[in-house]
Amino acid sequence: MGRMSPTRADLDRALWALRGYEITTLATTLPAGPHAAGVFFATVLEGERIRLVLTVFRETRLHRGIVADPRVAFMCSPGNPSRWIQGTGWAHPVEDPERRTELLDRIVAHAPAARPFIEAPNSLPVLLDVVELKIVEDLLSPPLLLDLGPPAEAA
Numbered sequence: 001m002g003r004m005s006p007t008r009a010d011l012d013r014a015l016w017a018l019r020g021y022e023i024t025t026l027a028t029t030l031p032a033g034p035h036a037a038g039v040f041f042a043t044v045l046e047g048e049r050i051r052l053v054l055t056v057f058r059e060t061r062l063h064r065g066i067v068a069d070p071r072v073a074f075m076c077s078p079g080n081p082s083r084w085i086q087g088t089g090w091a092h093p094v095e096d097p098e099r100r101t102e103l104l105d106r107i108v109a110h111a112p113a114a115r116p117f118i119e120a121p122n123s124l125p126v127l128l129d130v131v132e133l134k135i136v137e138d139l140l141s142p143p144l145l146l147d148l149g150p151p152a153e154a155a
Contacts, residue, residue, distance in 0.1 A: 005048055006146050013144055014050060017085055017135045018043040021076040022111035026054065026091075026128075028065025028072055037062045040114035041128075042106045050148060052089070052128040053103050055117055066091045066126060074128070087133040090151050094125045103127070 006014075027036040039062070041052045052074070056063045066072065070090045077084040094103055103125035104118045117123055129151035135144040 006148065010144060010146060011045060011048065011050065014133055014135060014146060015043055015045055017137070017144075018050070018052070018076070019110070021078075021085070022113065024052065024054075024074045024076045026056075026062065026072055026074050028062060028091075029069055030061065030065045031068075035061050035065055040107050040111045040117060042110035044106070048148065049151065050130040050133065050146075052130065053106050054091070054126040054128055055104060055107055055114065055123050056093075056126055057117075057120065058122040058124050063093070063124065066093060072128060082139040083137055085133070085135050087130050089128045089130045089132075090153075091126050091128040094127055100125055 022040055023038050024041050025036050026039050027034060029035070039054045039056060041054045044051050044053060056066070070092055071088070072091045073086070073088050075084065075086045094100060104123065107114050107125075108118050130146075130148055131150055133144070133146040133148070137143075
C-alpha cells in the first residue's frame with residue numbers, strides 16, 4: 001500500500017502544534033557519532049510540504065553533520081511527558097544571500113529571542129523538509145502521525 005497524502009486538516013493541526021514552539025533539538029550524525037543541539041526555528045507550509053526554517057552556526061559540529069548527511073531528526077518538548085513533537089527530515093543550508101535574509105527574518109518574526117543568534121556573522125539558515133512527524137498532544141488521545149515522504153531532491 002502506498003503512502004497517502006495528509007489531509008489539509010492534518011497539515012493545519014501539525015502547523016498549529018509546531019508553531020507553539022520556538023526551539024527544537026536537532027540531531028545529526030557524523031562518522032565520530034551522533035550530535036544534538038537546540039536551534040531556533042519557524043515553520044512554513046509549501047504545498048503539502050512542511051518545512052522548518054532553522055539557524056545554525058557555520059563550521060560547527062551541527063553544520064558539518066548536516067552537510068555530511070542531510071538526514072536529521074528533531075524534537076520539540078515543553079518538558080511535559082504527555083505533550084511533544086518528534087520528526088525526521090532532510091536539511092540543507094541556504095547560501096544565497098537574498099534568501100538568507102528572508103529566511104532568517106522569518107525565524108525572528110516567530111522567535112524574537114533568536115535575534116542575537118540571527119545577527120551573528122556566522123549564522124546560516126537551513127531548510128528542513130519534514131519527512132515524518134509525530135505529534136502527541138495528550139497521552140489519552142492517539143498521536144497525529146504524518147508521513148510526508150522524502151523531498152523531491154532526495155527521492
